[in-house]
Amino acid sequence: MPSIRCPWKRCLKEVSAPVYQVAELSKARVQAGSGFALSVPELTIRPGERVALVGDSGCGKSTLLDMLGLASSPDGAGRFTFCPRGAPSDIPSLWRDGRSNDLGDLRKHHIGYVLQTGGLIPYLTVRQNIDLTRRLLDLPDDGTADALAERLGLAGHGAKLPAALSVGERQRVAIGRALAHRPPVILADEPTASLDPETAKTVMALFLDLVEAEGATLIVATHDRAQVGRLGLRALGHDLARDPAAGLTRARFWG
Amino acid sequence: MGTTLVQVTRLSVRDFLHEWRMSVCFVLALAAVLAPLLILFGLKFGLVDTLRSRLIEDPRNREIKSVVSGRLTRDWFAALEARDDIAFLLPRTRAIAATMTLRPAGSRANVTRVELVPSGPGDPLLPEGATAPDGLGTVVLSAAAARALGVGVGDRLTGNVTRVVEGRRQAAGTDLGVAAIVPDHRFARPAAFAAPALMGAVEDYRDGFAVPGLDWPGADKPDAPRVYAGFRLYAATIDAVAPLRDHLNGLGLEVRTQAAAIETVRALDRSLGAVFWVIAVIGLTGYLLSLGANLWANVDRKTRDLGILRLLGVPTGGLMLFPVVQAGLTAVLGAALAGLATLAVAALINRMFATSLAEGELVCRLLAAHYLLAVAGTLACAVAASALAGYRASRIEPAEGTRDV
Ligand SMILES: Nc1ncnc2c1ncn2[C@@H]1O[C@H](COP(=O)(O)OP(=O)(O)OP(=O)(O)O)[C@@H](O)[C@H]1O
Numbered sequence: 001m002p003s004i005r006c007p008w009k010r011c012l013k014e015v016s017a018p019v020y021q022v023a024e025l026s027k028a029r030v031q032a033g034s035g036f037a038l039s040v041p042e043l044t045i046r047p048g049e050r051v052a053l054v055g056d057s058g059c060g061k062s063t064l065l066d067m068l069g070l071a072s073s074p075d076g077a078g079r080f081t082f083c084p085r086g087a088p089s090d091i092p093s094l095w096r097d098g099r100s101n102d103l104g105d106l107r108k109h110h111i112g113y114v115l116q117t118g119g120l121i122p123y124l125t126v127r128q129n130i131d132l133t134r135r136l137l138d139l140p141d142d143g144t145a146d147a148l149a150e151r152l153g154l155a156g157h158g159a160k161l162p163a164a165l166s167v168g169e170r171q172r173v174a175i176g177r178a179l180a181h182r183p184p185v186i187l188a189d190e191p192t193a194s195l196d197p198e199t200a201k202t203v204m205a206l207f208l209d210l211v212e213a214e215g216a217t218l219i220v221a222t223h224d225r226a227q228v229g230r231l232g233l234r235a236l237g238h239d240l241a242r243d244p245a246a247g248l249t250r251a252r253f254w255g
Numbered sequence: 256m257g258t259t260l261v262q263v264t265r266l267s268v269r270d271f272l273h274e275w276r277m278s279v280c281f282v283l284a285l286a287a288v289l290a291p292l293l294i295l296f297g298l299k300f301g302l303v304d305t306l307r308s309r310l311i312e313d314p315r316n317r318e319i320k321s322v323v324s325g326r327l328t329r330d331w332f333a334a335l336e337a338r339d340d341i342a343f344l345l346p347r348t349r350a351i352a353a354t355m356t357l358r359p360a361g362s363r364a365n366v367t368r369v370e371l372v373p374s375g376p377g378d379p380l381l382p383e384g385a386t387a388p389d390g391l392g393t394v395v396l397s398a399a400a401a402r403a404l405g406v407g408v409g410d411r412l413t414g415n416v417t418r419v420v421e422g423r424r425q426a427a428g429t430d431l432g433v434a435a436i437v438p439d440h441r442f443a444r445p446a447a448f449a450a451p452a453l454m455g456a457v458e459d460y461r462d463g464f465a466v467p468g469l470d471w472p473g474a475d476k477p478d479a480p481r482v483y484a485g486f487r488l489y490a491a492t493i494d495a496v497a498p499l500r501d502h503l504n505g506l507g508l509e510v511r512t513q514a515a516a517i518e519t520v521r522a523l524d525r526s527l528g529a530v531f532w533v534i535a536v537i538g539l540t541g542y543l544l545s546l547g548a549n550l551w552a553n554v555d556r557k558t559r560d561l562g563i564l565r566l567l568g569v570p571t572g573g574l575m576l577f578p579v580v581q582a583g584l585t586a587v588l589g590a591a592l593a594g595l596a597t598l599a600v601a602a603l604i605n606r607m608f609a610t611s612l613a614e615g616e617l618v619c620r621l622l623a624a625h626y627l628l629a630v631a632g633t634l635a636c637a638v639a640a641s642a643l644a645g646y647r648a649s650r651i652e653p654a655e656g657t658r659d660v
């Protein structure tokens with residue numbers, strides 16, 4: 001792993017390989033009576049790109065984001081390489097070989113993930129939650145967590161437990177945690193879904209500012225098409241085919 | 256890796272404290288099942304073993320009493336003494352000649368008539384470390400005699416012996432020191448334990464002879480070897496009682512032993528032991544199963560939190576460590592609580608039965624080795640169950656584990 005003295009931005013100039021290179025990726029979710037099949041014929045995401053997965057509820061955004069976040073195994077993949085910095089990793093083979101600790105290491109070092117449902121640790125304070133990704137990497141306490149909390153408007157809440165926060169505040173803590181360890185890749189699943197439209201706009205703009213400042217690669221799942229244009233994100237191609245007779249939904253993402 | 260495990264330990268302890276109500280319940284639940292088991296062990300190794308050691312150690316169970324007066328010579332005693340299953344053997348003088356009247360020196364009150372029991376070094380009835388009666392000058396009193404006389408160790412007594420010679424009543428006295436006291440549970444009747452020399456002197460005086468050593472007047476004793484009426488005999492172990500009895504019966508001596516009672520108590524001890532182990536095994540199995548199930552269920556409850564840690568890159572070992580730390584805390588705190596509860600209950604039980612116990616005897620005694628074994632077993636089971644549950648949680652894909660419903 002590159003040391004923290006080598007900020008990934010500099011490494012990036014040396015490594016021009018795409019962060020994600022995906023072809024013929026598929027994942028099916030079958031449950032009694034209904035089925036869902038996601039496929040990605042081709043997908044390339046370059047370093048520093050800001051990409052949006054746009055679609056209606058249930059179209060498979062979270063499913064794809066989980067796979068890109070190395071949090072869920074694909075059923076099949078012609079190609080799926082993840083190259084945040086340095087040498088690319090062949091993700092399907094890691095899943096196949098059960099190398100869950102290697103996948104965990106990749107997530108820990110290179111990915112910041114804002115879960116759709118927040119995913120805060122209930123027994124840690126706001127500050128500790130934000131700092132957690134840094135702690136797990138053994139990064140020094142250099143005020144990053146406090147600065148993030150301040151920017152996210154959580155300055156007065158540092159010592160609170162998540163249970164004592166509003167839903168919107170929790171979402172902002174989740175954003176802080178995904179950014180705190182300065183990962184080169186940030187995934188966000190509807191990071192502003194639970195906020196009122198005005199706050200959602202502010203928080204989203206703030207989130208993008210922070211990502212921009214880091215120069216990180218960003219992939220956001222959202223159902224808000226207007227947001228995509230406004231924020232200048234690259235929307236992936238998407239179509240959805242429902243086959244009520246067979247009870248099957250086929251979703252595709254590409255780009 | 257090392258720092259990750261430190262972080263995980265910290266997180267785990269934080270969670271344990273954050274959920275303190277839940278943690279207290281787990282600790283209490285553990286202690287509630289463990290404490291009765293510890294008390295059961297305490298009773299087994301207190302009560303049952305007290306009974307057993309009373310049986311084995313109580314010299315009265317090893318005593319073989321001669322029933323009828325015999326005519327036993329020194330040679331006869333020498334032959335018997337050669338056996339290696341004998342702990343203590345002394346000749347007895349005739350019972351009729353083995354009594355004495357005692358009173359505290361310089362006093363006319365508390366005159367007490369006691370039986371004389373031959374004694375000497377190694378007498379199993381003497382308390383540990385007590386001085387044995389020696390020569391013509393000291394005796395050991397039974398507690399009943401000491402009470403009646405109102406004397407203690409080191410006090411002086413005057414001993415009187417009477418005889419009737421040619422129709423005239425004669426009396427002789429001597430000064431005696433109290434060397435030791437034999438407790439009631441060893442010897443209940445008023446008695447003075449005397450060295451063979453004093454026993455012989457009293458018998459001689461009764462027979463009308465003079466005792467030069469005590470300046471007691473009388474006829475000169477003819478120079479014939481003494482013949483004894485009986486013996487005080489203790490087998491080396493309770494197992495030696497029956498063979499010795501058979502040997503003496505073979506010599507034509509009728510004896511009385513506790514052999515039958517010993518066999519009854521031993522059979523009872525064996526059945527009690529078996530019952531104890533059945534209960535202990537059932538109890539321990541149930542305890543370990545409930546402990547394991549509890550901890551397993553607790554990890555199940557935390558699948559989401561563990562899934563988030565997994566998503567943030569905590570490795571399999573860390574995910575196993577998380578519940579292991581909490582299980583370890585639960586086990587240690589629960590076992591400590593159970594230990595304290597057991598000590599309290601044991602103290603209470605022992606106080607309740609204090610009156611029927613001798614010094615150093617306990618009804619409920621929790622041995623340190625048993626407690627440590629219980630703590631070790633609890634820890635091992637807790638760690639195994641939670642590590643396994645943690646491993647299973649680590650097999651869940653992070654995307655599944657973090658899904659909130
Ligand atoms: N664990 C699962 N088991 C079976 N089916 C699932 C599972 N998770 C999701 N699905 C199905 O997969 C499909 C896609 O779900 P996904 O969560 O990816 O949708 P989404 O685009 O993120 O929707 P939303 O915008 O509501 O979050 C849905 O039809 C859902 O029913």
Ligand SMILES: [Mg+2]
Pocket residue numbers: 061062063116189
């Ligand atoms: Mg979703």
